Amino acid sequence: MLAIQLTRFGEPEKSLEVADLPEPPAPAAGQALIQVEYAPLDHHDLLLAQGIYPVRPELPTVIGNEGVGTVVSVGSGVTEVRPGARVLLPFGVLSWSERVVAEAADLTVVDKSIRLEQAAMLTINPVTAGLLVGLRDLPAGSWVVQNAASSGVGRSVIVFAKERGLRTINIVRRAELVSELRGLGADIVVADSADAGARVREAVGSDPVLLGFDGVSGTATALLLDVLTDGALLAIYGYMSGQPFTPDPDVLRAKNITTTEFWMYEDEFLPQLAALTAESARLVSDGRLVLPAAPVYKAADFPEALAYFRKNGKVLLDFNPHRA
Incomplete structure (x- = not known):
């Protein structure tokens, strides 16, 4: 065999x-x-x-x-x-x-x-997205921000957030991905650049951004910290950059941002896996979630x-x- x-x-x-x-x-x-x-x-x-x-x-x-x-x-x-x-x-x-x-x-x-x-x-990226979106009990209409938005997890976050009435701020590396992710239901999509944080803040106004997902780490974390507001939670689930998670401690203290390293098989998440897997399958079957080929x-x-x-x-x- x-x-x-x-x-x-x-x-x-x-x-x-x-x-x-x-x-x-x-x-x-x-x-x-x-x-x-x-x-x-x-x-x-x-x-x-x-x-x-x-x-x-x-x-x-x-x-x-x-x-x-x-x-x-x-x-x-x-x-x-x-x-x-x-x-x-x-x-x-x-x-x-x-x-x-x-x-x-x-x-x-x-x-x-x-x-x-x-x-x-079906069993890792969409389920990871469902768990990430549920890390905080946010009211409908709240914003969440993520990098690696065009990845399997990122695309799934867009769908799961919309299912739960949340709005997404999505950071991508290439400008040509902007219209594609908007077509999936993303609310704000920006290419990573020196003025990306300012453009996001202009778009969301005074609304808080209390939950973020970092799938890249390294220098990419800085933009997430720029967008997140006081008292936010930042979950680190990936290291696509190949660099360690090195946030600016002064920014974390100034904004009272909590960070956590996410792993979907922690004991606290295990009871949710079956239901999220079944939900992921339904979303794919209904055509609302399309995983990257x-x-x-x-x-x-x-x-x-x-x-x-x-x-x-x-x-x-x-x-x-x-x-x-």
Whole structure:
């Protein structure tokens, strides 16, 4: 059985290998055997491979944080799913493998109207967005601000915020993304520039901006701090810049801004994951949430997929050996 295995912590090009592993055992009572269809290769996968993710599994191990598959067979007593059902792989079921076994009760069945490629990306970025938007109980009409607004999380934040009656301020790197994100429902979109903060403040007037999301870190944080108002909360969920989170402490004190590092699998968030995953699936099925498209690589071509990711961003790994 083909899988992608982490052999040591370090540079992913050297530590991740395509491997031939034994088939998983037949599903026991309460379990399901699943043919993995697609699993994303994303930034957090490489953080895990480098050993700087909050989870450090024993090595060697298959990795992969999310994916979609088709139920092949079930063990005794399983009523939640049937063979042929399309399911999302839950946290803890490592997805970079042709077949996996999971607890049936942990599986989320997704409607077959949702394309497999979209379903494969449902359980992390949209759920992260739903959790971020809910970090503060804000009244309808309140503003939230984010950078990395064109990313999978960023686009999902726009949709989840609108679902909850909130308005979004969205910071992007390229001006050509402005009209695209407005088409998704973003209220304010500005390209990062020296006067971006002034333009945002002019647009929102005296309204408070009490919640912000930082997916870039490094120097990009400064603009978020410029936009946030007194008593705000800034959640750091990503480091796309490759730089550490280094906010100006004087600004934090002057504005009484609280910062928190966000990880979706903290104990406090676990009870919300199933409902947010189901809501994400409904939003995609209804056409209100469209996740960014990603090119597909056969899992056997993992080195090429990784090289593409390094230059261009997220890709999908195809683990179905029967797909042409």
